[in-house]
Amino acid sequence: MVSFLRMLAIDARDVEKTFRSGWPRRRETPALRGVSLTVERGSIFGLLGPNGAGKTTLLSILATLLTPDRGTVMVLGLDVVREAGALRRRLNMASGRPSFLWSLRVAEIVAFYGRLYGLSGAALHRRVDGLIELCELGPYRRIPYSDLSTGLKQRVALAKSLVNDPELLFLDEPTLGLDPDVSVRVRAHIARLRREQGITIVLTTHYMREADELCDEIAFIKSGRILARGTPGELKRQIRLGEVVALRLDPARVPWLADVPGVLRCVEVDGWVECTVDEAEKRLPELLRALYADGVVIRNVQVREPELEEVFVELAK
Amino acid sequence: MSWRNELLAVWAVTLRNALMGARNVFFFFELLFWPIVGVLSIGLMSRFLELTEAQASFVLVGTIALSVVNVCQLEVAYAVLLDVWSKSLKHQFLAPIGIRHLTLGSWVVGMVRSLAVFVLLAALGRWAFGFQVLQPGWLALATFLLGCFLTAWVVGVAVCALITLFGNRAEAFAWASVNMVLVLAGIYYPISVLPDSIAVIARAIPLTYFLDAYRAHYGFASEFRSPIATGLALSALYAALAHWAFLAAIHRARRTGLLLKMSE
Numbered sequence: 001m002v003s004f005l006r007m008l009a010i011d012a013r014d015v016e017k018t019f020r021s022g023w024p025r026r027r028e029t030p031a032l033r034g035v036s037l038t039v040e041r042g043s044i045f046g047l048l049g050p051n052g053a054g055k056t057t058l059l060s061i062l063a064t065l066l067t068p069d070r071g072t073v074m075v076l077g078l079d080v081v082r083e084a085g086a087l088r089r090r091l092n093m094a095s096g097r098p099s100f101l102w103s104l105r106v107a108e109i110v111a112f113y114g115r116l117y118g119l120s121g122a123a124l125h126r127r128v129d130g131l132i133e134l135c136e137l138g139p140y141r142r143i144p145y146s147d148l149s150t151g152l153k154q155r156v157a158l159a160k161s162l163v164n165d166p167e168l169l170f171l172d173e174p175t176l177g178l179d180p181d182v183s184v185r186v187r188a189h190i191a192r193l194r195r196e197q198g199i200t201i202v203l204t205t206h207y208m209r210e211a212d213e214l215c216d217e218i219a220f221i222k223s224g225r226i227l228a229r230g231t232p233g234e235l236k237r238q239i240r241l242g243e244v245v246a247l248r249l250d251p252a253r254v255p256w257l258a259d260v261p262g263v264l265r266c267v268e269v270d271g272w273v274e275c276t277v278d279e280a281e282k283r284l285p286e287l288l289r290a291l292y293a294d295g296v297v298i299r300n301v302q303v304r305e306p307e308l309e310e311v312f313v314e315l316a317k
Numbered sequence: 318m319s320w321r322n323e324l325l326a327v328w329a330v331t332l333r334n335a336l337m338g339a340r341n342v343f344f345f346f347e348l349l350f351w352p353i354v355g356v357l358s359i360g361l362m363s364r365f366l367e368l369t370e371a372q373a374s375f376v377l378v379g380t381i382a383l384s385v386v387n388v389c390q391l392e393v394a395y396a397v398l399l400d401v402w403s404k405s406l407k408h409q410f411l412a413p414i415g416i417r418h419l420t421l422g423s424w425v426v427g428m429v430r431s432l433a434v435f436v437l438l439a440a441l442g443r444w445a446f447g448f449q450v451l452q453p454g455w456l457a458l459a460t461f462l463l464g465c466f467l468t469a470w471v472v473g474v475a476v477c478a479l480i481t482l483f484g485n486r487a488e489a490f491a492w493a494s495v496n497m498v499l500v501l502a503g504i505y506y507p508i509s510v511l512p513d514s515i516a517v518i519a520r521a522i523p524l525t526y527f528l529d530a531y532r533a534h535y536g537f538a539s540e541f542r543s544p545i546a547t548g549l550a551l552s553a554l555y556a557a558l559a560h561w562a563f564l565a566a567i568h569r570a571r572r573t574g575l576l577l578k579m580s581e
Contacts (some may be wrong), residue, residue, distance in 0.1 A: 019574050040564040060577055065407050067572045088413045099404040099580065101333065108333075115329035116412040118322045144340075160408070 002152060008074075009168050009200040010062060014073035017057055017224075031057040032226040034071070040287050041167075042113060044201045046215035048208075054224040055204040056172060062202065063170050075169055089117065092166040096173030098157035102146035108136050109145060110159050117164035131159040134189075152181045158186070162193075169193070171203040183210070190214055202233075234259055236305050241278040246272045248300035258289060272302075308310040326414055330422025334395055338426065347391065348430055349437070352384035356438050359505075360446040370447065374535045377448045379504035381438045382528055385431045386472065386499060391425030393473020394480075394491075396420050401485045407580035410571075416563050420474050427473070428466050435462065453534030460545055464527025467552035471497065471523070474559035478544040481566035484575055505527055509540060523551040 017032040031054045047055045060066040062075055064084040073080040078087045086188040099110045110128045119127055132141050135155040140148060145156065154174070160168060174190065180192045187210060193199045205211050212220055212232045219229040228235055242264050248271060257275060258266040262283040264276045277283040280303045291298055338344045359380045363373040396419040400406040409419075414415030442448035451458060479491040501515060502508075502524040508516050519525050526541060533539045541547060570576040 057574075057576075060407075060574075063411060065411060065571065065576060066574055085413060088411060093408075094409055095407075098408075100408065101337055101399055101403045101405060108336060112329050112333050113408075113412055115325050116330075116414050116418075118319075118325060120325055186334075242322065283329050313451075 005042055008038050009041045009043075009076060010037060010045075010202070011074045012037045012058075012062070013072050015058070015061060015073060015094055017054075017061065017066065017071045019070055022177040031224055032061075032068070035221070035224065035226055036071075037219060037226065037229075039200065039202060041200050042194065042198050043216040044190070044203065044214050047202065047217040047221060048101050048211055049221035051250040052191055053221045055221055057224075058221065059093075059172055059202065059204060062092060064088055089164065090166060091168040091170065092161040092164055093170040093172065094154070094157040094161035095173060096154065096171075096176030100145045100153075100155050100156065100160070103144055104144050105144055106148070106152075106156055106159075107132060107141040109156060113160050114163045115119055119163070127163060131162055134162070135159040136185075136189060150177045151179060154178060154186070158189070165197075166199060167202045169201070171201060173204055173206065174298045175205070175287050183207075187214060235304065242276045244304050245275045245277055245284055246300075246304065247275065247287075247291075247298060248272055248292065250297040250299060254291065254294070254296055256294075257287070257291075260287060262286070272300075318325035323418070327422045329423070330396065330414075330419055331425045334392065334399070334423050335425040335429075337395070338392070339397060348388060348434060352381075352434050352438055353429060353441065355380045355384055356441050357445070360442065361449075363446070365369060371536045374448055374452075375532055375537060376505050377446065378532055378535070379528065380441065381435060381450075382461075382465055383499065384438060384523065385435050385462070386469045386524065387496075389424070389427035389431035389466055389469030390473040390476070392430055393420055393423045393470055394476040395426075396423040396473070397477040397480055398488075401579055404580050407518070407577055410567070411576050412555045412578060416477075416567060418561065420470070420560070420563070421492060422479070423473070431466070431469065432462070451486050453531055457531060457534055461492065461527055461531040464524060464530075464545075464548050464552070467504075467549075467556065468499075468522070468524040468527070471552065471555040471559050474556070474563050478563040478566045480558060481563065481570050481575070484579060485514050499524065500523060507537070507540060522549070523548045523555065526551070549578070 003223045013036045015032050015035045017030075019029045019031055020150055021027050021029070034055070034056060037058075044223075047058065049055050059065065061068050061073060061080065064080050064087055067081055075087055076090050078115065080087060104112065107128055111124060112129055114124045114127055132138055135158050137152070137155055137159060140152055145153065154177075158174070171190065175186050178186065190201060190203070191214060194201055203214070215232065217229065217231055218235060220235070252271060252273070253268070254273065257263060257273060260283075262278050264278060266275045268274070275287065277287075284301070284303065288298065288301070324455070348457040354530055356377065359376050360373070363376055370481070397406070400409045431553045439448070439450035442450065453461075476491040479487050479494070498518070499522070501511070502522040503519055504513075506518040508525055511519055526544040529539050530548070567576070570579075
């Protein structure tokens with residue numbers, strides 16, 4: 001049990017948080033309603049959910065920026081409330097909507113945070129140079145923050161978040177608003193951080209492809225509760241969305257396909273007929289036999305799991 | 318935390334504020350324009366009213382003190398304000414930084430800037446109105462400036478606490494309330510002319526005592542028995558209270574989520 005707990009980067013139990021605002025009439029907005037969560041060290045964990053689900057609130061509590069109303073939260077073996085000071089040295093965060101002092105230059109921002117983590121002299125210069133190179137910010141190191149594009153600002157945030165060599169990194173919408181090619185590079189970089197440095201990463205994202213590609217485990221959060229968690233594959237099976245049998249047929253339209261037993265729905269996408277079936281292994285031979293018997297020419301067949309996006313839509317309903 | 322890390326964190330804030338100040342033309346405006354306008358208007362008014370040399374020195378000491386305190390306290394308040402304006406407060410408090418680093422680092426820059434303002438105003442006062450800033454001697458001057466810096470630290474930290482407590486919409490209220498208190502410190506008059514109820518407030522302000530001690534060198538009898546000791550004791554008390562208030566405000570902001578709201 002003890003060794004299992006040591007393997008955990010995050011162990012949160014029954015976390016509750018309600019925001020209170022307004023005067024004289026107080027409004028209460030429950031943000032987290034008894035969230036329990038464990039994240040293994042060295043993994044990439046995704047927090048998914050619609051806007052206002054409580055993702056950022058949970059991330060902020062884990063990062064010591066917000067104190068929970070109830071529950072216990074241990075991060076890297078330390079209590080986020082009582083041992084926040086010691087914990088802050090070992091974690092960091094990058095936000096998809098970064099903001100830093102407008103007049104400071106790229107290298108100065110990274111150096112400022114480096115000093116706060118105890119770096120100075122040659123060690124600080126090496127770290128700043130290394131991070132600027134890693135985040136491909138070399139040509140911009142002397143540019144003031146306010147003159148940078150959104151993508152460059154996010155790269156600055158990423159560089160800043162690595163300045164203390166964190167054991168745990170929180171990434172809040174890390175590729176929000178980035179061009180696709182930059183997003184791909186950021187994702188590759190996140191994967192490399194885990195692979196080469198063993199950093200535990202907790203990320204929130206709206207891009208299902210990103211979660212599917214990066215995350216070992218995912219938790220779906222909605223209205224302050226975790227509705228489901230597991231690997232991307234497990235989640236797709238848990239939700240019972242079925243599997244997709246994609247067929248390229250001649251003639252292209254076969255109206256009776258949707259009525260075949262076990263076929264949940266059929267849609268046409270770019271010349272393919274995509275049939276969602278309850279169990280592909282059982283239904284595929286039946287479908288093929290029926291099509292053959294009807295004289296339909298089968299030009300191509302593909303079987304795939306549903307997209308994580310479909311799981312998201314189903315859970316967010 | 319080691320001493321090395323403590324000093325590094327203070328230095329990080331000092332450097333950050335100095336760089337921000339050096340790159341903002343409006344910061345220079347704050348630094349030069351109003352202090353010069355203040356000394357020129359008060360000096361010209363004292364000439365028009367045909368004040369004696371000592372009386373003119375009395376009001377010019379007050380004007381210069383107000384400028385020094387204002388410039389320095391503004392810089393201390395930048396400890397929080399820069400991050401509030403740039404919405405980077407959450408990054409700041411995610412790092413292992415204490416409010417002591419923030420306020421001390423900003424205070425260092427504030428002292429340097431307000432010292433520059435003091436030198437400039439003293440030179441202007443001497444050139445335009447014959448005001449002798451060194452007449453009381455170096456020790457008295459150093460004590461007077463220390464009093465101004467300490468008052469500025471207390472005021473600046475109080476502004477930080479108010480903004481962290483009520484959010485950036487409280488900015489105007491924070492400035493107004495602390496400046497109102499400063500004006501009561503006998504900037505342009507001895508506090509003996511104030512009504513008793515207001516004089517009680519003036520006696521609770523450290524700057525009152527430092528002004529009193531410095532003006533005594535220009536021939537004005539001191540109104541207090543040990544003004545410097547009282548001023549230092551009051552400064553220490555308020556510094557501790559302001560620090561505690563700022564700390565409590567940060568804790569509250571972490572609890573209510575204001576820390577995050579001010580970063581959005």
